[in-house]
Amino acid sequence: MPELPEVETVRKGLEKLLNNFYIERVEVLKERSIASSGGSKYFINNIKNSYLGTWERRGKYLLGSLHTKDKNNKGFLVVHLRMTGQFKLIDKQILPCKHTRVRFFEKRGQELRFIDIRNFGQMWFVPSSKPISEIVTGIKKLGPEPFSDIFNSYYLKQYFKNKKRSIKSALLDQEIVAGVGNIYADETLFDAGINPKTESRHLKSHQLKKLCKSLVKILNVSIGEGGTTFSDFRDLEGSNGNYGGQAWVYRRGGKSCKKCGEKILREKICGRSTHWCPNCQK
Numbered sequence: 001m002p003e004l005p006e007v008e009t010v011r012k013g014l015e016k017l018l019n020n021f022y023i024e025r026v027e028v029l030k031e032r033s034i035a036s037s038g039g040s041k042y043f044i045n046n047i048k049n050s051y052l053g054t055w056e057r058r059g060k061y062l063l064g065s066l067h068t069k070d071k072n073n074k075g076f077l078v079v080h081l082r083m084t085g086q087f088k089l090i091d092k093q094i095l096p097c098k099h100t101r102v103r104f105f106e107k108r109g110q111e112l113r114f115i116d117i118r119n120f121g122q123m124w125f126v127p128s129s130k131p132i133s134e135i136v137t138g139i140k141k142l143g144p145e146p147f148s149d150i151f152n153s154y155y156l157k158q159y160f161k162n163k164k165r166s167i168k169s170a171l172l173d174q175e176i177v178a179g180v181g182n183i184y185a186d187e188t189l190f191d192a193g194i195n196p197k198t199e200s201r202h203l204k205s206h207q208l209k210k211l212c213k214s215l216v217k218i219l220n221v222s223i224g225e226g227g228t229t230f231s232d233f234r235d236l237e238g239s240n241g242n243y244g245g246q247a248w249v250y251r252r253g254g255k256s257c258k259k260c261g262e263k264i265l266r267e268k269i270c271g272r273s274t275h276w277c278p279n280c281q282k
Contacts (some may be wrong), residue, residue, distance in 0.1 A: 001083045002060065004146070004179030005222035010087060011057045014064065017089050018112065021052040025105040033101040033114065035122040036135070046125045047104075050074050059142045059178030063132065078124040078136050079114075085121030088113045142178040146215050151177060153208035160200035160208075167203060167211075168196035169270035180215070184222065186250045186275045188215045195281045196274050221246070249275040 002010070026048050028040035036043045053065035060081065066074040079085070090111040096103065102114040102123060114121065126135045133140040144150040159176060170176055171185040180188075189196050191214035194207060203211070225246065248258055253266025253275050262279035 001181055002081045002085075003181035003184055004057075004060065005184070005219055005225075007060050007062060007081065007179070008057055008223050009226050010081070011055045011062055014052075014062065014087065015055040018052045018055075021104075021110070021112065022107050023048055023050050023052065023104050024107040027103040027105070028101070029096070029103065030101040030116075030119060032119055033116065033121060033123055036124045043123065043125050046075070046127070047077060052077070057179075058139055059145075059174060060181075061136065061139055073128045075128045075130075076124075076126040076132055078126055078132060078139075080122045080138070082116070082118070082120035082122065084117040086115050088115055141175055143174060143176045145178055146180065146212075146219055151212060153205055153212055156203075156208045156212070157205060160203065163200040165200055166196060166269055167194060167198050167200050168272070168274055170200045171215075172270065172272065177215075179219075182272050182274075183247070183250050184215070184218055187218045187248055190249045190276060190281060191218055193281055196269050196276050249277060251275065 026044045028034055028044060031040055034040045034043045047066070049068075050066040051069065053067050055065070056063040062079040062081070064077040064079070066077055068074060090113060091109075096113060097115065099115050099117045099119075100113050101116050101119065101121065104112040104114075106112070114123070124136050126132050144155070156176075160170065163170065168185055168189065171180050171188065172182065174180075186196070188211065192207065192210045194203070194211060249264050252264045253273075255264050256262070257264055257277040257280060260277065260279045262277050264275055264277055266273060266275050268274065
């Protein structure tokens with residue numbers, strides 16, 4: 001599943017390549033992709049005849065502003081890529097692949113396609129008259145962004161008080177911190193030197209400070225590399241993310257640790273494959 005760096009990479013691409021993109025027509029090929037109340041008919045009627053403006057990211061959600069020719073706010077196009085969703089900008093007429101779910105046609109001939117192999121991705125139209133979190137209820141439950149001032153060691157100390165769950169499980173909880181998934185939880189815990197099995201309540205203040213610092217560091221590095229591609233992720237222009245080649249532990253089970261040479265372990269923690277070095281993470 002695309003995590004924060006991958007979603008941020010897509011956001012940057014959407015804002016860069018779709019500047020003043022006028023949606024003249026919308027075609028929904030898979031009803032399941034539309035999560036808005038009213039289904040595809042409501043979605044199409046409200047999205048078409050709109051200009052795409054700025055794009056924001058909240059956790060793993062993409063929020064595209066919609067406006068009229070007179071720059072009046074129409075609302076938002078909200079997207080969650082889920083496991084395999086991706087956008088592709090088409091400059092010439094090419095038949096859509098079987099995994100194409102939604103097509104946005106621009107009046108000058110360009111086309112933006114939403115392609116989703118597993119078909120778990122979702123889209124919403126949110127009118128300007130309503131808060132986004134009222135329509136896309138998942139956003140309401142999100143914790144702070146890792147780059148925000150709110151996300152700090154004091155916040156974690158208060159949140160983890162008396163929590164027996166492992167720190168690996170806690171990092172995957174979107175209500176604690178938004179946007180982190182399996183890849184960057186493993187990479188962050190390695191950088192911070194923390195055993196993924198450690199109960200959250202047992203982490204000391206200096207460990208929590210290191211954890212916050214490591215998470216921001218790892219995410220920034222990955223964003224700079226365009227995210228991670230191990231299977232399906234591509235950016236808007238079809239390029240792979242390059243962070244995977246720099247990973248310290250993720251998907252390196254059985255290989256030697258790049259720091260100490262110890263064998264990287266791979267085991268299930270909180271139901272997720274977890275990669276860690278027993279020597280560097282004690």
